[in-house]
Structures are given as C-alpha cells and as structure tokens.
Amino acid sequence: MNKILLTSALLGLAATFPAQATNGYLAHGYGIKSIGAGGVGIALPQDALVIAYNPAGISWLNDRLDVGISYFRPNREAEIEGSATPFNGKIDANDTQDFFIPEFGYKKQLTDKLSFGIAAYGNGGLVQDYDPGFPLFAGPNGPKTGIELLQLFVAPTLAWQVTPEHSVGVSLNIAYQTFEAKGLGAFSALSQAPNNVTDKGKDTAYGLGLHVGWLGKVSENLSLGASYQSRTYTQKFDKYKGLFAEEGDFDTPSIVGLGLAYKVTPDLTVAADYQRINYSDINSVGNSFTFAAPLGSDNGSGFGWRDVNVYKIGAIYNVNQQLTLRTGYNHGSQPVPRDQTLFNVFAPAIVEDHFTLGATWKFENSNELSLSYFHAFEHEVNGRNSIPPAFGGGEANFKMKQDALGIAYSFDF
DSSP states (O other), X not given: OHHHHHHHHHHHGGGGSOOOOSBTTBOSOSSHHHHHTTTOOSSOOOSGGGGGTOGGGGGGSOSEEEEEEEEXXXXXXXXXXXXXXXXXXXXXXXXXXXXXXXXXXXXXXXXXXXXXXXXXXXXXXXXXXXXXXXXXXXXXXXXXEEEEEEEEEEEEEEEEXXXXXXXXXXXXXXXXXXXXXXXXXXXXXXXXXXXGSXXXXXXXXXXXXXXXXXXXXXXXXXXXXXXXXXXXXXXXXXXXXXXXXXXXXXXXXXXXXXXXXXXXXXXXXXXXXXXXXXXGGSHHHHSOOOSSSOBTSTTOOXXXXXXXXXXXXXXXXXXXXXXXXXXXXXXXXOOOOGGGTTGGGGOOOOOOXXXXXXXXXXXXXXXXXXXXXXXXXXXEEOOSXXXXXXXXXXXXXXXXXXXXXXXXXXXXX
C-alpha cells in the first residue's frame, strides 16, 4: 500500500506540467509503450497505463510500477487574409512551445481474480499564446493573448478475471483541470458576464466520471477489447463564466472504444483500435461561434468542434528476450470546421496523421526501459466565411505539426 501512496503523490506533480494533445485536445496515446505503437491499447495491455484505454487490461499484467515522461514540441502558425483591418499576414503562435508530460501507473494483484491499479496521466490540454497579442483582438502591439487549458486524470481501478479468458474492469476517473485566458477583452462586449471573460488568473475545477471495459482472449492468438468512458462532469470555471457556455462549464467528452490484438507469430503482434470522441456533446466545445446568444449562456459560442473518429494500428516485434521494437500509425479526423477557425486560433488541435516508433530493453531483473517517438504531420485548415464583419471580415487560417520523445522505466514486482 505504501507504493500506492507514493505513486499517488507523484501523480499530483503531473498537474504542474503543461500538456497539448493530438486527437482533438486528447492525447493520441497513454504510456510510452503504447505511444510508440500508434497509441493502441484497448486489447493490448503493455503496462499499467492501459487503465487509460481499458481498465480490464490490468488483469493481464504482473505487479508493476511504471514511471514515464515525454518531451512534446508542437509548431503552430496562424494567418489572417482578406481582412478590412491592417492586420493581414502570418502570425507565429509558438511563444510557448516546449512541454513535459509525466505519467504514472501501478498494478497490484489482490486475489487470484481481483486486481487493483491506479494511473495518472495528462488526459488533454490546449496551450496557445501570441506574444505580441493576436492582432485582431489586441492590435499590433497589444497584450499577450491566449488560453491555457490543462487536464489531469487520476484513475483508481478494479479489474475482475471472470474466467481464464475474460476480464472486466472499472475506473473512477478523477479529473483536475486548470484554465486561464489572457488578452481576450475584445469578446467582453459579447458576453452576459463581461467581467468574467479574460485576465482573471488561473481557475481550477474537479470532476468525476466512470470508465468500464472488457478484454477477452477469444482464441489462442486473438484478443478483443471494448471500453466506454462516460462524460466526466466537472465543476464550472467560475472566473470565466462569461467565456464558456453554461456559465463556465467545461466537461470532458465521452469516448467509445473497440480494439483487437492478433499474434501473427510468437514474436510479432499487430493491434488496432477505434475510438469515437464525442466533443459535440459539450456545449463549450461543440457550440458554433456565432453572435446568436451571449458568451457564457447555455447556447453561447464555443469552438464549434465536431466529433472525432480515431483509427490506430501498431506492430510489436520481440527481437529477442531483451529487446522489443514498436511502430505504428494513428489517424484522427480533425474537429474544426472551416467556418469556425477564428475562435480556434486559440485551439488549433487539427493534426490528423501520426507516425510512431518505440523500443523496450528488458533487464535481467525484469525491469524495463522504454523509449518512444512520434511525429504528427503538418495539417492546415483554411477558413471559409470565418471572420465576422465585426472583426474585419476575411479568413483565419492556421496549421500545426508536432514531435515528441518519451522515456519510461518499469519496475516488475
């Protein structure tokens, strides 16, 4: 139990590290091993971070502690064109560019059939700032403009080995979010609470949700998995009740996932996952940016995001008893419609295609050192009827690409 408490304490440190995500504002993968294999995990437990995909997965692991960190570097650029203002041209959006994202997972077998686990991970985030400010909102030399949304999940988990071939699991998703907005004074006149739109410092919110899953070995070589993560209901960002719909509400969307893993040979496994992220169910995310209702109201403007479909495939090859190699590909449909690009200059989570690599070295004591790398290829969204006349008309365009390196150490008990 002391190890569990130690892990929980370390998890709290994750809230101090910024995160930026790649399937919308959620990560493309959790756990260094999974990240190196395209983000697969629903039917392929590799470490205790499988909790983030499918809580039933810990039934198939030895007792272990996993500690990892990733260095994440996005590259973003915005552009204004056709505006009646003098602010046409490209705008660098990389004032904050270097991020470190830690993760922890722990698994303990309690009885022959019952397992306990806990994981903490940066579930998602949006960090975007312009210095000097974004010119349409702040003028040519205005204050720094941007938003910072950070999200941490801590997930205590129980899994039950129903039969030798099937397990089920449930996690309590405990969410911790922080948010801050700067330099968005141009939106105050559009809000029902104009004093709670911008520059109020950091606000925090806690939330709860459930995550359930099943994993079954349906044949000697084939495993299948399914999971459902409920909407995570969080407290409202009271300091920003004039910015987000429903007076500062920013719940985390529900996710449905299916996965399979097939052992092609004793040393080669291929896995694939599908996920549906229901962003449009969250008003502050899914509502379109319009002037039909005041900011902060139930029908107030949001980012206009669509739901996202994510497809993942990964291959894991055991070179020998010590060395395992991984590679993978991840495609997620980007959520931003072309007529919603103006507000999304602060949330350009539009990359779609990720290529990944990874490796693990197993030591004589069964502890492991794992590495991962992924590149998210550049993707661009050009606005169409995106800037209202009140902001000068024209179009807001942006593009993004990303790179990340990760390292993890696993203790086998």
